[in-house]
Amino acid sequence: MIKRILVLAVAITFSGCAELQKVVNTVSQSGVLSQAQIGNGLRQALDNGIKNQVSKLTAADGFYKNELVKILLPKELQAVNDGLRKIGLGSVANEGIKALNRAAEDAVKTATPIFVNAVKDITFADAKNILLGEQNAATSYLLSKTNSALYNKFNPVIKNSFGKVGADKIWSDLINKYNRIPFVNKVNPDLTDYVTTQALKGVFTMIEVEEKGIRQKVGLRNTALLKQVFALQDNR
Template identity: 30%
Template sequence: MKRLLLSFCLGTTVFLSSCDTLKQIGSVLIPSQAEMAAGLKDALTQGLFSGFDAFANPNSGNPLLRFALPGDAAKIEKTLKDIGMTSLLNDVTSKFTNAMTSAVVAAKPIFLNSVKQMSLTDAAGILLTDNNHAATDYFKTAMSPQLMTAFRPIVDSTANLNGASKAWSNLANVYNKIPLVSTKIETNLTNFIAARAIDAMFVSVANEEENIRTKYEFRKTDIMKKVFGYAEQEMKRRKGA
């Protein structure tokens, strides 16, 4: 009887030990799907705040935050400078750069809510990958149309308020009347500016995601430390297998 009881206890211990092994790799606990999704969303949110901070300082030298002419920018810029429109060009660049900044600041809730509303159906697949921008890529694919729809009116409003739209309309009308200019430029840049600002935000998010995946000090929340710590260990284990 004692021998039977001992065998049962040993078997139970082995079983429980096996269960514990399934729940952790090395010293890192395996997060649940819900925890993985929460960690990924925390990373995206942190990336958005990195983008907000960048847009709050548009004169930092980051080319993504500076207004750029649509189409063949270099050709358009040279043509305008050749006919003495440098001052107007500089005015447009300054006003639209400021309009982009104001629009992003005003749209903070839209960007943050888009992360909250996003459904992560395959959190493990997004987390466990060699692609250091996987969550950003998913976010961009899933939420870009909704972001564009919500963000466009804000860009339109800020560009009108600070005079950027009027300045651009004047510049475009001058350019389109230049003899031998075969490709006319649009007189309304709302869609172009909205798309450029959103793309710049995604670049900031992608950069932050890569830092979070590869550098412990960028994991600012407990759930990020757990989720990305696990991902780091699991990817090393897979590569070593």
């Protein structure tokens, strides 16, 4: 009986030591990191999202050939798309979709500093909880804190980009062609609002891609701070 108790005690001791070592490791790492330092690490991750992922959206076909963020027609314009294709104007409809994506690509190129400043200015209320949260927790937090302000800054950029890439004329012609089809309901949606919303969604999608990558792949942690901060997540 005494022997069995001793064996059990030894097992508990070793189990406890392993658990204790894990706690010690975590404390030794987290003890030197303040909320501010963790917040800076999260900002670096979001900055990487802009540098490594959002920048891809500014290239030709950055939206149009990226299935994660490609801007499709809004519900109100599906009828336009279907109607034009029925009368043999499928290529014209395709040009209309491409024009929406071109406007987003041009706008993101112009507005990238908006996102950089938004990340720089963001204050993490509880950085450690965000770090130890979901795989997209930092991106979601940025979205919740900045989306309205970013929309207001981004909308006029999109409107200007519509004119620069000729999307406004393309869609004016498309809608006029569609509205001349007999017996259709006339349409004239606010495309600037729609593309602004979709472009912002695309930007946050790509930032999220980078955040998840940093959380899952040690090799993407390209600064000492990123390595130190996200090691806390690994050891939770």
